[in-house]
Amino acid sequence: AQSVTQLDSHVSVSEGTPVLLRCNYSSSYSPSLFWYVQHPNKGLQLLLKYTSAATLVKGINGFEAEFKKSETSFHLTKPSAHMSDAAEYFCVVSDLYTGRRALTFGSGTRLQVQP
Amino acid sequence: ETGVTQSPTHLIKTRGQQVTLRCSSQSGHNTVSWYQQALGQGPQFIFQYYREEENGRGNFPPRFSGLQFPNYSSELNVNALELDDSALYLCASSFPQGASTDTQYFGPGTRLTVL
Numbered sequence: 383a384q385s386v387t388q389l390d391s392h393v394s395v396s397e398g399t400p401v402l403l404r405c406n407y408s409s410s411y412s413p414s415l416f417w418y419v420q421h422p423n424k425g426l427q428l429l430l431k432y433t434s435a436a437t438l439v440k441g442i443n444g445f446e447a448e449f450k451k452s453e454t455s456f457h458l459t460k461p462s463a464h465m466s467d468a469a470e471y472f473c474v475v476s477d478l479y480t481g482r483r484a485l486t487f488g489s490g491t492r493l494q495v496q497p
Numbered sequence: 498e499t500g501v502t503q504s505p506t507h508l509i510k511t512r513g514q515q516v517t518l519r520c521s522s523q524s525g526h527n528t529v530s531w532y533q534q535a536l537g538q539g540p541q542f543i544f545q546y547y548r549e550e551e552n553g554r555g556n557f558p559p560r561f562s563g564l565q566f567p568n569y570s571s572e573l574n575v576n577a578l579e580l581d582d583s584a585l586y587l588c589a590s591s592f593p594q595g596a597s598t599d600t601q602y603f604g605p606g607t608r609l610t611v612l
Contacts, residue, residue: 490539
């Protein structure tokens with residue numbers, strides 16, 4: 383079975399400072415990992431995905447994440463936060479263990495960006 | 498290219514009623530997945546349809562049912578509504594590429610309130 387743990391429910395940073403959102407995963411099979419962002423009253427937008435091609439994955443809007451198999455982690459980072467980054471972020475895992483491609487979401491991390 | 502669309506945007510029903518939610522997949526996508534997102538939580542997988550057949554189901558009771566049509570659009574039906582069914586219902590479309598790498602693209606969701 384697959385699962386995701388987002389280690390922080392809320393993260394608050396100042397504009398222009400680095401962002402770190404932490405995620406650990408569990409998967410019985412070779413996983414794909416994703417980060418999605420959800421702005422208030424909006425749907426989910428894909429930030430980036432890991433599919434075993436490269437451990438450091440670059441996404442949209444300056445975000446990147448590093449897959450560390452030994453630590454079963456997939457933390458999301460950004461060098462400099464912008465006010466528009468304030469949103470809910472979900473770490474997501476997918477595998478083919480049961481033959482389907484369902485996504486398993488973490489509980490989310492709410493990012494606040496202070497001016 | 499048209500993205501994933503859902504209708505209606507908002508819906509209010511009373512306990513015991515039935516509801517149908519609709520989703521149009523992104524052009525070229527033959528797979529549709531449905532998720533339930535309760536307030537303050539991450540989305541939970543309901544089921545997935547691939548070429549008009551159910552291709553996996555999460556931990557939801559049989560009163561949650563679905564359909565996929567030849568044009569790959571989809572419906573989610575919920576019978577005997579309960580108060581706990583109040584949530585944002587998200588539809589996602591994708592095109593399987595033979596590995597756990599296909600990306601799911603989400604619609605804006607339907608907000609269901611059960612009174």
